[in-house]
Amino acid sequence: MSIAFIDLKAQQTRIRDKVEAGFQTLLDHGAYIMGPEIAALETRLGEWTGVAHNISCSSGTDALLLALMGLELQPGQGVIVPSFTFAASAEVISVMGAIPIFAEVDKISFNLDPEKLPQALAAGKSAGIDIVGIIGVGLFGQPANYTAIGNFARENGLWLIDDAAQSFGATWHGKPVGQLANVTCTSFFPAKPLGAYGDGGAIFTNDDKIAEIIRSCRVHGMGRDKYENIRIGMTGRLDTMQAVVLDAKLDIFADELVHRQNAANRYAALLEGVVSTPSLAAGVTSSWAQYVIQLPQGSNRDAICKSLANSGVPTAIYYPVPMHRQPPYAHYPVSACNLPVTMDLCDHVLALPMHPYLETDQQALIASSLKDALATA
Known part of the structure; x- marks a missing residue:
């Protein structure tokens, strides 16, 4: 008996006709970057999250990086993050010149333990670090306890990111992933529950200012157009081909x-x-x-x-x-x-x-x- 760890072939048989038709449409119009399928996908993602801004991007890691840019994280500032996670959760903090403070997780959920957050905060403060935020992770598919984590964040003046690379599609007490933090990020890596046929990701937020900065930074810090640069940014766009695949998979x-x-x-x-x-x-x-x-x-x-x-x-x-x-x-x-x-x-x-x-x-x-x-x- 052949057992696949993750079976993408069986899935492909259900969507192949729509994917191939979508590719044909893409080849006909030729808008390989930021084609009309991108806006259509972002609309469909909004139907899942129920948030105002659903912004596609080039990977789950880039989603986190863009979120930190949107939150205006500064070099030397600290962000609490679990140590039991994939590298991207902490990597993006360091890439921004900021400092990850590693926190404990719960043995049952594998996610941040809200009761242990004060000890992480104390460790950062004792090192003289200005801690400004928390990145929680919905590890293996279950959202973290964002009720308790969110309360802790608000009490201590911290923003909160939900790293939902593995938990997009899940819910917390009736609220979908996307609504559980100031900013939510997900990954469309092929092995994820909602995966593309290459890299991809998305950021979700109800904050207009954060969304404006993220959209700007996604295209080199653009202003009115891509040749006006009003901030330091990056290349973080999702390519149109992946939007075609994701649209089919959302069905x-x-x-x-x-x-x-x-x-x-x-x-x-x-x-x-x-x-x-x-x-x-x-x-x-x-x-x-x-x-x-x-x-x-x-x-x-x-x-x-x-x-x-x-x-x-x-x-x-x-x-x-x-x-x-x-x-x-x-x-x-x-x-x-x-x-x-x-x-x-x-x-x-x-x-x-x-x-x-x-x-x-x-x-x-x-x-x-x-x-x-x-x-x-």
Whole structure:
């Protein structure tokens, strides 16, 4: 039995006709950059988010960078960010000449732990850093607790970014991702729940000023036109071809989210009592970008991965090394709690295949192979 970690081929069969027709239209009009499909896509994204400004861009990383430009982050200022995340979440802070302050995550949700934010804030302040914001991450598909995080941010005069590279399409107590922070960023990398056939991303905000700066910075800090430069910017546009793909994928996105949840439910039933499976907070939905389990203490993860591979089951580790232990980031401040949950997760997490086209018999094989691997590793 062949099992794909993420099955983009099965998805493509559902949308290929529309994608090919869209490409033909694109080839006919020839507007490969900022063609009419871009505005149409941004309108459709707004239907999902319900926010005023839905701005497409060249990648999820560039979305974060543009958001920081829109928020006018200055060199030397500090931003709280989880250490258990992909590099982009902290990378963009450093690229701006600012300082990431690494914070602890919750063991169940994998997201920022609101109760540990004061310790991160204190660590930054003790280092003499002017902390101005927080970047939360909707890791693996579930939004962070932005009710509590937002309250903390407001109480301390901080802005808040939702790094929703993995959680676009999810909701927090009825509110869609896009409405949970001052600015929300997502990625359209092909492996994401809503992915293009190349790099892409988007930024969402209700703030007119922030949106104006982002749109300017997306095209070299342009003013009235691209040859008038009123600020330092970048090249951050989404190309029209990716908008064609994303438009087709939005047709089936809601249905795919249902199938992702069904797959997560099957995993939870199959693996109950075997490993620690992810669970959602009450009133929260996930886009299930990944399905990440926690192996029992003392498990030999490398041996388990090898055993699963021998059974035809692909796996991945998100993330084996936390950001604060990565060489380029090792000199930045770390929460006074020293991030024990983060360190434990890095040692014990394991991602299993997750996509809308997982079949029941495939998941049964994955579960049985995992049980065998745990028994022998």
